[in-house]
Amino acid sequence: MSLDVTSPLDELKKIAEEAHGIYGRIDYLINNAGFSQVGGLEELTPEETEFQFSTNVFGPLNVTRAILPYMRARRSGVVANFSSVGAWRGAARVGLYCASKWAVSGLSETLYYELADFDIKICTVEPGYFRSSFLNPGNKKDKKNVIPDYEGTAVRKAEAFLEAYDNKQPGDIKKGAKVILDVLTGAAGREIPMRLVLGTDAYGAIKAKCENTIETLDEWKDLSVSTDLEEK
Secondary structure: OOOOOOOOHHHHHHHHHHHHHHHOOOOEEEEOOOOEEOOOOOOOOHHHHHHHHHHHHHHHHHHHHHHHHHHHHHOOEEEEEEOOHHHHOOOOOOHHHHHHHHHHHHHHHHHHHHOHHHOEEEEEEEEOOEOOOOOOHHHEEOOOOOOHHHOOOHHHHHHHHHHHHOOOOOEOHHHHHHHHHHHHHOOOOOOOOOEEEEOHHHHHHHHHHHHHHHHHHHHOHHHHOOOOOOOO
16 A cells, blocks of 8 residues: 555545555554655745655654554554654754654644543654665755855754764664654563663763753743742
8 A cells, every 4th residue: 555645635535544444453553654845944945845844744743643543443553653752853954854843743742641441552763863764865855046245154054963963863764763663562561761862872862951941941940930920
């Protein structure tokens, strides 16, 4: 069976119905479709922006909408949405990709709570950099518009860094895949988590972001708590 996540919802529902008719049940949905639209946010066109979100966010959301009726009917199922360490931090040149993954993580967290009463498990997989073809030149969609003023800035420096980082990523695809399989099938011996962070780079980056966020909260607490209404 073939499926394009950017297809209209009605088409996705037909494919879901066909799959259910063949197999009689749908136990797992893995939303892994995605790509990285690269370029500075100012450089990217509205069309490029829309396509990034159509593929990375709206498509997986519609696929989930198409599948959920079959999981709700059985009061069971697992949905794994692939996000990224980029969901925790914006980055020059890949800001649109990061924003799309932020959205994926946010939607997944909402689904986690909305579907708990149906015993449907939601897991957001947030990997770091794995040694895959993701950073290969042919797998990144480059910007159509180039603003010369960005030469020498963080945007262009990030381009050079990511090109040099290709095929040097620390993550092992086979190890990552095994962890995902074990966690989603219960073989790991633990409850399926809301978030599954993969890779030492992702673990370190997310831990640092959490610590920095707490520091910022504490630093600005006096102003943060000063805005409530004064009850009489």
